[in-house]
Amino acid sequence: MFKTPALSHAVALVALSGAAVLGFVPPAWLPADTGATTAIALATIALYATGLIPEAVTSLLFFFAAMLLAVAPPAVVFAGFSSTAFWIIFGGLIIGMGIRHTGLGAHIAALLLARLPSRYGLVIAATALTGLAFAFLMPGAMGRMVLLVPIAVAVADRLGFAAESNGRIALVLAAVFGTHVGSFAILPSNTPNVVWSGAMQSIHGIEIGYLEYLWWHFPVLGVVRSLLLVALIVRLFPDALPASRERGESPAAMDHQQRAMGFVLFAALALWVTDFLHGVGPAWIALAAAIVCLLQPQRLVPQRPFAALDIGPLLLVAGVLGLGAVLAHSGIGEAAFVQMLPHLPFEAGADAQNYAVVSLGGVALAVLTAMPGVPAIGVPLGETLAQATGWPLQSVLTILAASYSTYLLPYQAPPILVGAQLGQVPWGALTRFTLIFAGLSILLIFPLHYAWLAAIGLLAGG
Numbered sequence: 001m002f003k004t005p006a007l008s009h010a011v012a013l014v015a016l017s018g019a020a021v022l023g024f025v026p027p028a029w030l031p032a033d034t035g036a037t038t039a040i041a042l043a044t045i046a047l048y049a050t051g052l053i054p055e056a057v058t059s060l061l062f063f064f065a066a067m068l069l070a071v072a073p074p075a076v077v078f079a080g081f082s083s084t085a086f087w088i089i090f091g092g093l094i095i096g097m098g099i100r101h102t103g104l105g106a107h108i109a110a111l112l113l114a115r116l117p118s119r120y121g122l123v124i125a126a127t128a129l130t131g132l133a134f135a136f137l138m139p140g141a142m143g144r145m146v147l148l149v150p151i152a153v154a155v156a157d158r159l160g161f162a163a164e165s166n167g168r169i170a171l172v173l174a175a176v177f178g179t180h181v182g183s184f185a186i187l188p189s190n191t192p193n194v195v196w197s198g199a200m201q202s203i204h205g206i207e208i209g210y211l212e213y214l215w216w217h218f219p220v221l222g223v224v225r226s227l228l229l230v231a232l233i234v235r236l237f238p239d240a241l242p243a244s245r246e247r248g249e250s251p252a253a254m255d256h257q258q259r260a261m262g263f264v265l266f267a268a269l270a271l272w273v274t275d276f277l278h279g280v281g282p283a284w285i286a287l288a289a290a291i292v293c294l295l296q297p298q299r300l301v302p303q304r305p306f307a308a309l310d311i312g313p314l315l316l317v318a319g320v321l322g323l324g325a326v327l328a329h330s331g332i333g334e335a336a337f338v339q340m341l342p343h344l345p346f347e348a349g350a351d352a353q354n355y356a357v358v359s360l361g362g363v364a365l366a367v368l369t370a371m372p373g374v375p376a377i378g379v380p381l382g383e384t385l386a387q388a389t390g391w392p393l394q395s396v397l398t399i400l401a402a403s404y405s406t407y408l409l410p411y412q413a414p415p416i417l418v419g420a421q422l423g424q425v426p427w428g429a430l431t432r433f434t435l436i437f438a439g440l441s442i443l444l445i446f447p448l449h450y451a452w453l454a455a456i457g458l459l460a461g462g
Helices: 007-022 035-050 055-068 084-102 102-113 119-136 140-161 166-185 192-206 210-236 256-273 282-295 312-330 332-342 353-367 373-389 393-398 401-402 414-422 427-455
Strands: none
Touching: 007 312, 035 055, 035 312, 035 332, 055 312, 084 102, 084 140, 084 256, 084 282, 084 312, 084 332, 084 414, 102 140, 102 256, 102 312, 102 332, 119 166, 119 210, 140 166, 140 282, 140 414, 140 427, 166 210, 166 401, 166 414, 192 373, 192 393, 192 401, 210 401, 210 427, 256 282, 312 373, 312 414, 353 373, 353 427, 373 393, 373 401, 393 401, 401 427, 414 427
């Protein structure tokens, strides 16, 4: 993330020193016996953010420290290994391996390239738009990552972008963030939305409709933020389509291996899209597809697939999700939010100020709870927030969508981790992009979102 090793070392040293202090002298408002948990969490986040050591090694250090100091039960510390995100990235790595090994990715890329525009910026925009379109079609963000990222990598290969080149990183980020960012404006398209909607109904008896939610959020959080996404990717990762790129060629007919891999991919897509009918989660669909690839006599994967499998992404995801589980188990995030709530500058009638406090408070809370934790903690506090702001309950809780869709660091968003690891985006580039995009969202998107909600009359002061 940081451009110089000296700066990275300095930031890590400050954070690790702060972690040590918290471990020995925890603040009084922390839940009992969570000083060590807070210290481990801060140190782990610092190491993930600065990239001072390899991310997989940071995960191993987290596991070791958490178990040595017994900050949580083993089932919590190692929760990442039993999470759906872990198994969907495992399945996704095998599926991606099959797509590359059989040449199916190159075949699909050739078909797409005949229709893609000839300018670099427009290619990035088309990729992001495709991801946004899939957010309407597939409700699971994880499944979209497994489907879209290998194709984006194949397009990058076909265009001639080298490994870790700006063009390759930009294409993968456009696919990953394109399908994830806009999904926060589409009610059933990701987990935090579902948590928010379910909590609204179960706690407050308020049922939110699909079109109603879309009207509140899609014009700004969907359309405008997607435009900002494309502009930022092109700005941070400038490149040009290589002159030697392969374009406009009619690919040869698919061979037997490609047809078999295509059938596996099509079956997985059909099951992902129809999960509301059969109830099988996207992780287990991905795992089933991976098993089919491993068992196929047509050799859809290399002869020794596990020797070619990079376990680094799996350890990273397991560590990040384990960290989130430990934080949730400790109650640190909720304690911090409840402690700060009486001191937040709410004022009835000051609508813009109240929006800023609720939205930025949620962004800060997400650092300690990850994205689904924001609606899980925020919605039960709805009556308190409504009383403090003078807004109707539904109005104040609607703002939480801006909060839990804005994450400062990648570990807060498991689908982003999965997509970036499948696309082999360097951790530093991913962290830098996430931070800058979050900052611009706060500065540019939040005011527009507030103005939109006020204009349509959702806020009392609108």
